[in-house]
Amino acid sequence: MTRSLTVLTALAALALAGTSAEAKGCLxxxxxxxxxGHMAGHGKAGAAAGCAIGHHExxxxxxxxxxxxxxxxxx
Numbered sequence: 001m002t003r004s005l006t007v008l009t010a011l012a013a014l015a016l017a018g019t020s021a022e023a024k025g026c027l028x029x030x031x032x033x034x035x036x037g038h039m040a041g042h043g044k045a046g047a048a049a050g051c052a053i054g055h056h057e058x059x060x061x062x063x064x065x066x067x068x069x070x071x072x073x074x075x
Contacts, residue, residue: 025055028054029050030048030051030054034050
């Protein structure tokens with residue numbers, strides 16, 4: 001139990017410290033998924049799924065923001 005808490009604390013610290021472009025969303029998703037998975041008895045699977053979902057959502061948000069910047073402002 002102590003080891004799991006240590007790993008989750010380290011992941012949370014990494015998520016709050018900032019991320020690179022490639023890991024965007026993955027660390028936060030892994031922390032949330034790992035905690036939820038741990039409660040269900042599948043911490044590693046939850047962390048992996050959370051990473052994938054977090055990365056996907058971050059990419060989707062970046063694409064939406066990129067498309068809005070290139071449009072003219074109400075003329």
